[in-house]
Amino acid sequence: MSEAPTLNMADFDPKDLAIEDIDVSQRSLWIEDKKMAFFDRLRDEAPVHYCKDSEYGPYWSVTRFKDIMEIDGNWQDFSSEPAITILEPEEDFPLPMFIAMDPPVHDEQRKTVQGSVAPANLKLMEKTIRERTQKVLDGLPVGEQFDWVDRVSIELTTQMLATLFDFPFEDRRKLTRWSDVATGDEESGIVESEEARQAELYECLEYFMGLWQERADKDEGTDLVSMLAHGEATKNMSPQEFLGNLILLIVGGNDTTRNSMTGGVWALNQNPGEYAKLRNNPGVIPNMVSEIIRWQTPLSHMRRIANRDYELNGQTIKAGDKVIMWYLSGNRDERSIDRPDEFIIDRDRARQHLSFGFGVHRCMGNRLAEMQLRILWEEVQKRFHMVEVIGEPKLVPSNFVHGYTEMQVVLHPH
Amino acid sequence: MPKITFIEHDGTQHIVDAEVGKSVMQAAMDNLVPGIDADCGGECSCATCHVMVNSDWVAKAGGPNEAEDSMLDLNPERASNSRLSCQMTVSDDLDGLIVDLPEFQF
Numbered sequence A: 001m002s003e004a005p006t007l008n009m010a011d012f013d014p015k016d017l018a019i020e021d022i023d024v025s026q027r028s029l030w031i032e033d034k035k036m037a038f039f040d041r042l043r044d045e046a047p048v049h050y051c052k053d054s055e056y057g058p059y060w061s062v063t064r065f066k067d068i069m070e071i072d073g074n075w076q077d078f079s080s081e082p083a084i085t086i087l088e089p090e091e092d093f094p095l096p097m098f099i100a101m102d103p104p105v106h107d108e109q110r111k112t113v114q115g116s117v118a119p120a121n122l123k124l125m126e127k128t129i130r131e132r133t134q135k136v137l138d139g140l141p142v143g144e145q146f147d148w149v150d151r152v153s154i155e156l157t158t159q160m161l162a163t164l165f166d167f168p169f170e171d172r173r174k175l176t177r178w179s180d181v182a183t184g185d186e187e188s189g190i191v192e193s194e195e196a197r198q199a200e201l202y203e204c205l206e207y208f209m210g211l212w213q214e215r216a217d218k219d220e221g222t223d224l225v226s227m228l229a230h231g232e233a234t235k236n237m238s239p240q241e242f243l244g245n246l247i248l249l250i251v252g253g254n255d256t257t258r259n260s261m262t263g264g265v266w267a268l269n270q271n272p273g274e275y276a277k278l279r280n281n282p283g284v285i286p287n288m289v290s291e292i293i294r295w296q297t298p299l300s301h302m303r304r305i306a307n308r309d310y311e312l313n314g315q316t317i318k319a320g321d322k323v324i325m326w327y328l329s330g331n332r333d334e335r336s337i338d339r340p341d342e343f344i345i346d347r348d349r350a351r352q353h354l355s356f357g358f359g360v361h362r363c364m365g366n367r368l369a370e371m372q373l374r375i376l377w378e379e380v381q382k383r384f385h386m387v388e389v390i391g392e393p394k395l396v397p398s399n400f401v402h403g404y405t406e407m408q409v410v411l412h413p414h
Numbered sequence B: 001m002p003k004i005t006f007i008e009h010d011g012t013q014h015i016v017d018a019e020v021g022k023s024v025m026q027a028a029m030d031n032l033v034p035g036i037d038a039d040c041g042g043e044c045s046c047a048t049c050h051v052m053v054n055s056d057w058v059a060k061a062g063g064p065n066e067a068e069d070s071m072l073d074l075n076p077e078r079a080s081n082s083r084l085s086c087q088m089t090v091s092d093d094l095d096g097l098i099v100d101l102p103e104f105q106f
């Protein structure tokens, strides 16, 4: 890490700053929710922008839809190793995972597990997921204030993960905790220190080692742990690598879907006309799900390292440079998306968004996420006239996970 | 214009007129053939325009290019005649082409 940053971005209107002084990664912009105006300026004036110094060292910001697609689709020139967020990985505690590996090892490892979330397998899971969703919704208080994040979004995504891993159901909230711990740091307030974080992750590893042993001793099943324990490319993984891939699935499947479940309610509350459309036409739900995922963009960015000098939009990215693809910005790029700042549940080409990434790393769980959200909204619409948001939701203080820690709501029956 | 037949997983056939020079994916989209998502809009980066080429047409249609191959490879339902339809260009040679659509895109 470098010296303290010189300018606090959140104190400025982006147009009052010299373009080269802009640092969109600064935490204050995300805590105070002021980042969007900065991205608007970068997209217009410096779509491939170099920040020479930041908390994370120097990095390039790529902010237009098409440029992001170009980089994301090009694993030969842009490596996902050694990590996929702007933050440098802990050197004494590496968590190897295939999202942060290049082909061919990436492909080998992904192939062993992707069958678990491929559509044919999802069809088998749909009934269980629907029943569990119904049960959670039927247990909610009507006409009384409660936290949607905790009682619905976290609960449902955690249950889904427990299903996917065949994880002991009564211990399922451990999964939520591990997901938070894996992405949190001291400043996020989730853990007290880096030591505390690592200790909890070891606990996660030990727990899963137990499950691994149990599954390895049996025939191969359809749950993910069993697939890892039996898969040719994964059965000899080191404990650290096993932990890395578990964390990948726990985090990948957890925060992202959770924040889409919350973000959808929030978007509909801010757009009553769209809520009315939904009430009149539940058939729009699959399309709305894509629009929610675009609008929310649950992961704000992914990062790459350039393997060679590369020309993009008039700039030369040098071999070894860190490149941040800001999906959150690309999903608001009016060059590629019509009226991008508006939430339009029946928009054309709603599926063409960046939230799942593109190329060989394109989200493996995208169909699972869409299915969960579709089921949630189908069941919510059967039960409630409105899920009304009270006040404003609280944001996760992160430039990577784009979501909510709390959102108070009241349910209104039909 | 060359004709292309898309056959859905349930057997429903769609015969469409396809414009020479455009992609087979575009021909499906222009004619509202269901079962192709094309999430990346034809950039060979999503693999949601997956089709299986009818065995009589495999030789003429040719196999996947390198980038296409690496995307197709990440689909557990890939078959030996799988292609990404955005990487197939409509030509007079392909007049009469028949492709099967998978049950699901992934």
Ligand code: HEM
Pocket (backbone or CB within 6 Å): A072, A098, A099, A100, A110, A117, A248, A249, A252, A253, A254, A256, A257, A260, A293, A297, A298, A299, A302, A355, A356, A357, A358, A359, A360, A361, A362, A363, A364, A365, A366, A368, A369
């Ligand atoms: C709305 C929900 C979700 C969003 C927005 C999302 C987003 C993403 C993004 C942006 C990537 C990286 C793409 C890239 O680098 O080009 C990714 C990869 C991945 N996601 Fe998701 N994800 C979601 C849900 C899920 C779920 C439910 C799972 C669960 C099982 C999952 C598992 C993964 C895995 C394993 C990868 C790594 C793929 C690879 O490197 O080949 N995701 N996701």
Ligand code: FES
Pocket (backbone or CB within 6 Å): B025, B037, B038, B039, B040, B041, B042, B043, B044, B045, B046, B047, B048, B049, B084, B085, B086, B087
């Ligand atoms: S449309 Fe995305 S790969 Fe063909």
